[in-house]
Amino acid sequence: MVQLMVTPESSLADVPVWIQASGLTPFQQVTLYLSLTDEKGVKFESRAFYHANKAGVVDVKEACALGGDYSGVWPMGLFCTMKPDKMFHRLMKLDVMGSPFRVQINLFDSFVLLPSSKIVPLATCTVERWYAAPGLKRFPIKEGRVRGALFLPPGPGPFPGVIDMFGGSGGLIEFRAGLLASKGFAVLALAFFAYDDLPQFLTEIDLEYFEEATKLLLNHPMVRGPGLGVIGLSKGAEIALAMCTFLEQIVAVVCINGTTAMTGVPLYFRDIYIPAVPYSGEKLLVTDTGALTNYHVMGDPREEKHQASLIPLEKASGHVLFVIGEDDRSIHSKLFAEVSLARAKKYGKNNCTLLLYPGAGHLIEPPGSPLSNITLIRGAPKPIRWGGKPEPHAKAQEHSWKEIEKFFKLHLGPAGKSNL
Structure with missing residues (x-):
């Protein structure tokens, strides 16, 4: 039979x-x-x-x-x-x-x-x-200006806290937060534009919004302080790096294929202002598949015009894990990460780790996720090419997911126990 x-x-x-x-x-x-x-x-x-x-x-x-x-x-x-x-x-x-x-x-x-x-x-x-373990709880967040969803594992807590952000498509994306929370973390999936009553378009990064989200999460009785982690992809990685640089509560950050400079929109935080490197629209390319590639739009972070826009990572006291797909066709993320690492070392900082994955594309997600090489995103006139080759991309997702969990446990303390 x-x-x-x-x-x-x-x-x-x-x-x-x-x-x-x-x-x-x-x-x-x-x-x-x-x-x-x-x-x-x-x-x-x-x-x-x-x-x-x-x-x-x-x-x-x-x-x-x-x-x-x-x-x-x-x-x-x-x-x-x-x-x-x-x-x-x-x-x-x-x-x-x-x-x-x-x-x-x-x-x-x-x-x-x-x-x-x-x-x-x-x-x-x-x-x-x-995408959620048995007993996991989800709470919609609409408090002050902060919009998102909080995932709490089962058990008495308190749990180490993590903020989870995605990129330039906006909205609220929750699947990674659900899986991370299933590992024993209290995870806030954070929206920052194009969701609920937040601005529909991203015109600036007001770091006080992210500071408010940080305080909200730390003040939750089921969240263990004194520090938090942040994980971000693409534009979310850029913001995560800025949070680690300027917010003392952020002690561990995972940056997945992001820039390490303010690109497209500037950053404001009290008396701090970081101007944006404008996108070089003339370098936008249409591939033979009809998709757009943004690879050269962000420019070269070694150029003089980028220097004022680079995020001063040397000011960060927390730890940073760069997760980089070397076949990223959206951002030259490897170059941005290497420039940022060199800057940190120049100032005597040794708080950064770089994971490089040959053959992996831009959208590095939890393991088992299929490769998204070209997709549509909100606001783009044509599909966007993200890059990646199926098998090495899958291996990158498997390895990086384990490393991300280990990284957060190392710097935030052990995750909570749950009935997984």
Whole structure:
């Protein structure tokens, strides 16, 4: 009897999944086909072709995929190579608390590119991928000027606190915060424009808003001080670096593929003003796919015109972890990070760590997330090219996620215990 086993059948979305088919004939040709439909109704799918071994088993931990969306031995290949049926769409969990992504995995006889109702699978199963651990609580935040969502792990607390921010598309993105909170952190997913009654467009960085968010989180009875962590991607990484530089409460920052200068919009904080390097719109390129690449728009941080806009990292007393994809096609993030590190060392600072990932693109997310090479974002006239190659990008996500958790535990203290 043919059987398809997936372990675990229900888990957090950052947990690796093991797929094994048995009961096949020796050396039988089969297809493993994965599909899910997101909350916007967009279908994502992937497939891989295998030969069973002489015992009639396909074990993705050992078997070599012969083709499809990937080849070679790659246990999480089906998850990491999913592609949408709607072009330029990014897989992103919207309702973190209410439901998981339900992923269907089918086993087909022979090699099947496009399943249809006429092709009956040999076996099928459904996998649940959650973004919130059992007992996790979410609280909408609308206090003073601060807008976002606070995630608290189960248990008595208090928990180490982390602020989570994304980039230039604005809005409130919560899936990473839910997963981090599931590790035992109290996480504030923080919006800073294009959400609720916040400004629809980003015209400046008012660091007092982020200071207010910092104090709000630290004053929560379930949050353990005296310091907080911040994690940011892209524009969020730029802001995170500024927070670490000017806010003494911020003691650990993870900057994922951001600039280390104020770009596009200036920063204000009491009597501090950092002017922005204007975007060089004439350097915006349209690729042969019709997507935009911003790679040269930010300019070169070594140029004279950037010097007044560089974030003075030497003033930061906290620790900084730069997570950099070397195939980032949106920002020359490696160069920005290296310039910032050199500046810190010039002033005798040794509080920065650089993680470089060859082949990884801009959108480095929790493990198991498929590569988003080109997507649409709010406010952009065309899709944006982010870069990245599927397998090295996936490896970067797996490794960096573990390093991020270790980094926060090292500098914020151990995370809370939860019934994960």
